[in-house]
Amino acid sequence: MSAVAAVRKAVRDFLGTVELPAELCVAVSGGADSLALAEATANAGRLRQIPTRALVVDHGLQPGSAKVAEEAAARAKQLGVESAEVLTVRVEGRGGPEAAARTARYGALHEARGEALVLLGHTLDDQAETVLLGLGRGSGPRSLAGMRPYDPPWGRPLLGITREQTRLACAELGVEPWQDPHNADPRFTRARLRAEVLPLLEDVLAGGVAPALARTAAQLRDDTEALDTVADRILTRAGGSEGLDVAVLAAEPAALRRRVLRRWLLDSGVRELTDAHLRSVDALVVRWRGQGGVWLPGKLEARRGHGRLSLNGPEPTTRGE
Incomplete structure (x- = not known):
């Protein structure tokens, strides 16, 4: 199966598990993950006759960010989404630049989506990094369970797709993804996990670390959801x-x-x-x-x-x- 076909299948399979909205939005940064997702979302939208819209967040953290955002919106439209818009945000607040940018991004996406489901380009590799971060911070099983595939209004169809597959999909589609310099900046924790920690673990444990971490997240997510269901029943008995x-x-x-x-x-x-x-x-x-x-x-x-x-x-x- 080609990389494009694999990403398309992941999106189709995901949409087959949720109540279909009147509109699909896809968050686009211009990177390989989001561009591959945008094309697959547009394809699924055409098949299911659902309008598709790209949402591009300009964090304003780098020189030329407005141009990057406009180019990402243009690429998304070239890949088939029906419309695209740039959302300019102001990154400020507590928790460091990564957390502040994430808060601003999700806030802008939520405000712009209307009633639409928003698809996010998080991959299996992102899930592995999330589990490692939670483990290192002692955040408990809820954090180690990682990101949910469906957490309304957010959908993450690519949690079983690797970052390499999205790069290959973009190559097959003939599009050149944007390389975010922050992703290689050692000042950021995720960047160091990506460039240093995971490759070392892959070497020491002879490969397969990212899929193993993603499987661990899925297992813990099942356990956590089961315990939460029981806890809800106890909450009803205890009062409210x-x-x-x-x-x-x-x-x-x-x-x-x-x-x-x-x-x-x-x-x-x-x-x-x-x-x-x-x-x-x-x-x-x-x-x-x-x-x-x-x-x-x-x-x-x-x-x-x-x-x-x-x-x-x-x-x-x-x-x-």
């Missing part, structure tokens, strides 16, 4: 947004109990929830000695009283509002 019955929570294993607490806190409006926050709230359930409450981001306080956990402070907002 008005508070949680401590006795119900205390009877559950830690892995389930903390999932219940995590869902409750996020649904109640707590943002930037850390593992330390979660463990402190969990201590109100299993190591309570009459201690005071736990202050959480958003000036919310989790407290225990009369056998229940409650949140006090500013009026919580429901996730998604």
Whole structure:
């Protein structure tokens, strides 16, 4: 199978697993992954009679970025998408340049998409890098589970396609992808993982590291989703947004109990929830000695009283509002 055919099949297979939207958007950077995805999305759109639109984010982080963005939009249209637009963003905020750029990018894509599903060009190699990052940071199984193929409004059809396949697809299509200099800049963590860590692991472990990491992510994702389903049932039994019955929570294993607490806190409006926050709230359930409450981001306080956990402070907002 040619590389173009493999990418097209991945997109077709993905669309066969989701409810088809009225429009398909594809995020395009001008790199090989996104251009190969754009062509496959356009092909699938024609087959299914769904309009396709390319969204190109100009982060403004490099000289000439506006020209690069315009050229990426033009290439996407040459590859068959019906329309393309450039979204100019301002990269600022906490977490370093990589995190700030990601936040700005996703915000712009979300605002521009309307009701469309947005396809992203993350590949098997990106998934492997994500798992390694989570492992190195001790982020837990949810992070090691990597990126979901379908996480509305985002779709990632290429998680089983390698970066080399997208490069070959572009060569078959006769398009020259843009080489983002940031991808080779050792100041950025992902760039060093890509250029130094993964090649070393491939050498030491005699190959196959990226697919193995991607398989690990898929296995952990299945486990995490199963545990989350059980946790949702426990959350319903324990109460809900008005508070949680401590006795119900205390009877559950830690892995389930903390999932219940995590869902409750996020649904109640707590943002930037850390593992330390979660463990402190969990201590109100299993190591309570009459201690005071736990202050959480958003000036919310989790407290225990009369056998229940409650949140006090500013009026919580429901996730998604």
